[in-house]
Amino acid sequence: MCLRELTSLDAGIQDIQLVPGGVRFFCKPGETFPAALWLRSPSRIYMRIARFKADRFAILEKKIQAIDWELFLPAGTDPAIQVTTHTSRLYHSDAVADRCRPIIQAALKAKTSQNPDSQTLMVRSENDWFDISLDLSGPPLYKRGIKHRVAGAPLRENLAFAILDATGFTADDVLVDPMCGSGTFSIEGAMVQAHIPPGFFRTFSFESWPAFSAAGFQHAKSLAAQHFTPVGPIFASDVDPEAVAALNTNLAGQKFLASVQACQQDFFDIVPDRLTPKKGVVVLNPPYGRRIGKNRDTTAFYREIMGKLAADFKGWRVGLVFPGKHLPKMTQLRLQPFHFFHGGLDLTAGIGIV
Ligand SMILES: C[S@@+](CC[C@H](N)C(=O)[O-])C[C@H]1O[C@@H](n2cnc3c(N)ncnc32)[C@H](O)[C@@H]1O
Structure with a gap:
């Protein structure tokens, strides 16, 4: 359904593919914004900003340092970092977050605790390959901002x-x-x-x-x-x-x-x-x-x-x-x-x- 929605969007979205649990597509950063505005079926959109292999903390730190953070996130932010690791040598998710955080904070000149959760960075690793992504929406996309009163057991x-x-x-x-x-x-x-x-x-x-x-x-x-x-x-x-x-x-x-x-x-x-x-x-x-x-x-x-x-x-x-x-x-x-x-x-x- 999401694939169909993406295909019919009038935006510069290319190479739309079904992947387990979702749909992957390529576009310029600015073209994801109309997608978030118009797509009705997905829960979230993540923008992948880097993919690299790292099996030691020194490599992870170097790769995180190489990302031009100010291109993606506003100066002063201190994004929440969510890590999941799977069959990777760097398996300890808290340790991965602890290595990434100071580098990103320094790059963004973060004022710690200013809107601590307003931005979320996803760090996922599988077989030593890391995907670094930003969550586009904040609250999930199924929150439409209309229903102010909720009765029992609503469907998303x-x-x-x-x-x-x-x-x-x-x-x-x-x-x-x-x-x-x-x-x-x-x-x-x-x-x-x-x-x-x-x-x-x-x-x-x-x-x-x-x-x-x-x-x-x-x-x-x-x-x-x-x-x-x-x-x-x-x-x-x-x-x-x-x-x-x-x-x-x-x-x-x-x-x-x-x-x-x-x-x-x-x-x-x-x-x-x-x-x-x-x-x-x-x-x-x-x-x-x-x-x-x-x-x-x-x-x-x-x-x-x-x-x-x-x-x-x-x-x-x-x-x-x-x-x-x-x-x-x-x-x-x-x-x-x-x-x-x-x-x-x-x-x-x-x-x-x-
Ligand atoms: C799981 S909730 C549905 C919530 C709704 N579809 C939503 O997503 O916001 C089930 C609803 O069925 C209503 N219900 C149960 N029996 C009913 C009946 N015989 N006639 C009308 N409504 C009934 C309940 O009052 C409850 O609001």
């Missing part, structure tokens, strides 16, 4: 996007989000439909980098803002009044979210034909495991959900999140499984047409 925004995208969701679709919580699917859907860059409402750690042009970035954002148009309709509902209150707080004051209609309602009471004459997309991330409550059983609850979808949402495209690595064998609906990992749990999104 990039995963909500991935599920919407897998259903084929577009600006022409009606969206029903009947277990909306604080509104992750609905807000993400509204942003997709209104062509709002996912990074529009947040800041990034690269905004203080020497290569960053505030005027250029602001211009890109202003161009994007000219096209913001709420589309919808998006029907968000939840049985829990607290969740609906949280969603209403998140919707308040955002014009592009005018397409989202929020109300308190039990999913099992929804009659889609009364909401809209058009069939569209329905997405659900139901409670499971210990969240479902003492006297209820996850399997039975999912069976009820699938029964309701099969009875009342005929012809709708569906994205339904299941706990576990595989779709359970209860096939009221034919769904294609997409396994993913979320907050330490294996989950599977079932995607299909009812």
